[in-house]
Amino acid sequence: ILNVEQSPQSLHVQEGDSTNFTCSFPSSNFYALHWYRWETAKSPEALFVMTLNGDEKKKGRISATLNTKEGYSYLYIKGSQPEDSATYLCAFIHTDKLIFGTGTRLQVFP
Amino acid sequence: EPEVTQTPSHQVTQMGQEVILRCVPISNHLYFYWYRQILGQKVEFLVSFYNNEISEKSEIFDDQFSVERPDGSNFTLKIRSTKLEDSAMYFCASNQGGIAKETQYFGPGTRLLVL
Numbered sequence: 001i002l003n004v005e006q007s008p009q010s011l012h013v014q015e016g017d018s019t020n021f022t023c024s025f026p027s028s029n030f031y032a033l034h035w036y037r038w039e040t041a042k043s044p045e046a047l048f049v050m051t052l053n054g055d056e057k058k059k060g061r062i063s064a065t066l067n068t069k070e071g072y073s074y075l076y077i078k079g080s081q082p083e084d085s086a087t088y089l090c091a092f093i094h095t096d097k098l099i100f101g102t103g104t105r106l107q108v109f110p
Numbered sequence: 111e112p113e114v115t116q117t118p119s120h121q122v123t124q125m126g127q128e129v130i131l132r133c134v135p136i137s138n139h140l141y142f143y144w145y146r147q148i149l150g151q152k153v154e155f156l157v158s159f160y161n162n163e164i165s166e167k168s169e170i171f172d173d174q175f176s177v178e179r180p181d182g183s184n185f186t187l188k189i190r191s192t193k194l195e196d197s198a199m200y201f202c203a204s205n206q207g208g209i210a211k212e213t214q215y216f217g218p219g220t221r222l223l224v225l
Contacts, residue, residue, distance in 0.1 A: 096166050
């Protein structure tokens with residue numbers, strides 16, 4: 001059974017703090033990894049699609065890195081803001097299906 | 111910016127009833143997907159659809175489920191005889207080039223409650 005794990009499950013930080021969380025996935029037969037940001041009552045919003053070992057992608061204050069050999073990706077948020085509060089999901093591609101992790105629920109307090 | 115829409119946002123039904131969940135994908139997208147999330151669990155892939163055919167389906171997507179693109183804009187998921195365990199949030203998604211190549215664009219979901 002393919003398993004995608006995310007940690008921590010939830011995180012509470014103060015506004016201005018930088019934070020990061022992890023997505024672990026099977027390292028064999030890697031094709032791509034997706035990161036999504038999902039605010040309550042809204043559609044999951046795409047952040048990154050990562051395909052190459054060593055990839056580093058950035059969107060504003062959010063960035064992500066990828067290590068396909070050891071099977072992990074980190075998502076970083078620099079200077080967290082209350083509007084960053086959301087669940088961050090990663091999803092691993094396997095035989096053209098997205099296999100999702102449980103998500104990391106981030107709460108940023110002003 | 112174009113977005114994926116889903117109707118209804120909430121649906122309550124009795125066990126054994128048929129439900130149809132509707133999605134309008136982004137207009138120039140060619141690949142369509144359904145996912146679901148049972149409360150407290152992971153988002154799970156149900157089915158992918160391309161060129162008017164199912165291209166991939168999960169073990170969850172049994173004979174009780176079907177998908178259809180009845181016209182040029184709607185993409186529907188039908189559950190023939192709902193069970194209590196079908197209660198979940200159902201998400202539709204679409205993209206242009208296929209699942210692994212690019213981002214999928216998700217709708218806001220339909221929350222289905224089976225009583």
